[in-house]
Ligand code: FES
């Protein structure tokens with residue numbers, strides 16, 4: 152079994168895993184970071200989105216071994232103690248979630264969007280969310296949340 | 307205005323944990339010494355199980371135990387019940403064929419459960435399931451209404467013509483008389499397609515058995531823990547309620563599909579007492595597609611009788627649906643006609659008659675209430691029918707509804723069984739509807 156090492160939410164971690172272990176399995180099952188979810192087996196839902204070296208990626212579609220040496224951020228790595236990240240706060244303020252299952256993926260995806268495009272239009276937000284599915288909200292408040300979060304981050 | 311009262315936006319208490327990745331969904335839970343299950347499912351819509359050979363799989367790495375429907379039947383495990391039956395129009399009870407949690411003699415839809423493999427890891431359980439050899443005697447499938455209706459393929463040998471029930475409601479003579487006096491009769495045929503609810507969180511469960519107390523605990527993705535305790539305990543596994551605890555953690559969407567008691571819950575709970583270890587199971591999305599209770603899936607013919615001024619005189623409706631191969635519960639077969647009936651009464655005070663509501667059992671996944679449980683279908687039917695009447699007869703669609711509304715008394719309480727409701731689309735709202743919504 153290969154040994155893998157990476158940084159997750161600022162902490163160095165290392166483990167022996169079966170070669171077929173997916174990054175999401177490693178995060179959820181070995182590290183207990185269950186904020187990253189699995190909603191499908193076809194890379195479609197985006198509930199599993201995390202950042203790998205600063206880019207949003209579907210952690211169900213990547214082997215843990217492929218993240219060797221990488222810097223990984225999950226939803227658990229965003230808030231500063233009790234203080235929510237502005238994007239998390241925007242979701243909370245704008246009712247951007249209901250059951251919350253898609254939410255970690257939505258937030259992680261949104262953050263990659265705003266680091267590439269600080270002032271996205273509503274259309275750009277909707278297009279960016281192509282790879283993230285939500286069955287509860289109808290997306291409208293998610294889009295509102297992301298626009299508000301982007302605004303807050305621009306300061 | 308107070309800071310927390312009416313009119314003030316209230317922050318949801320659960321958002322903090324959901325937004326920080328600290329939600330507590332079933333698959334997030336792990337128990338000490340937990341084992342993992344994979345369910346072997348049928349790739350065929352309809353097939354005899356001539357033989358299920360688990361020998362090779364039993365010696366695969368990590369495997370703790372494998373059970374089939376024969377094992378559960380030998381243990382006296384019952385079938386999953388329909389908790390809300392309905393009678394045929396002749397007074398006889400609806401057909402309620404057996405629904406074994408693991409199939410015994412044959413499989414009746416793609417995804418039907420054949421065996422549970424319990425192993426140290428989920429991957430090991432899944433690998434071992436691939437080693438189970440099943441000798442299928444493939445039978446003809448009945449995958450749509452016509453095929454099910456024809457009855458040439460019987461999904462259950464003891465259910466003639468695959469008919470679950472044939473139900474009617476209303477006042478036939480008065481309705482026929484209203485239609486006889488009508489100046490206009492407008493009719494419509496509608497199909498509501500079958501759909502898969504697809505909550506973002508796939509179904510999952512963890513079962514535990516404490517042999518020192520004889521107590522069972524089941525964590526499950528459910529909207530309805532109390533009913534599962536009742537149905538699973540009393541009807542399927544014969545466990546007294548005080549020995550059975552059902553825990554519903556955070557649920558990642560359900561839309562009705564997580565109301566019902568599912569076979570996997572019974573299989574896992576039963577098996578936990580066999581292996582004396584907690585057992586965890588989480589569905590893949592592909593399994594959700596074929597095993598979560600589907601919604602809608604019915605065909606309707608409806609007629610509206612009007613006088614020359616556009617006054618409504620009567621309504622007739624005939625409905626046929628596909629209820630899937632195996633009974634769902636608690637409300638599978640009954641919920642839709644009953645909810646629909648309720649809503650139909652609320653929305654019309656005219657002579658109405660529903661001569662047929664007949665679900666059939668094709669070789670499809672189970673079917674049950676979904677988002678509104680009959681009410682959206684009823685609204686859709688009534689609004690489409692009235693719009694068609696307006697179009698065909700040259701009335702303005704808003705005025706036709708307005709006239710109906712203005713002429714009316716509120717539906718009497720006794721007629722709806724619930725609060726009085728004003729009729730017909732709340733005309734003020736109709737007028738205020740966003741541009742682009744055509745009636
Ligand atoms: S779990 Fe659905 S895209 Fe990764």
Ligand code: FES
Nearest residue numbers: 249253285286287
């Ligand atoms: S909030 Fe439930 S799936 Fe998005």
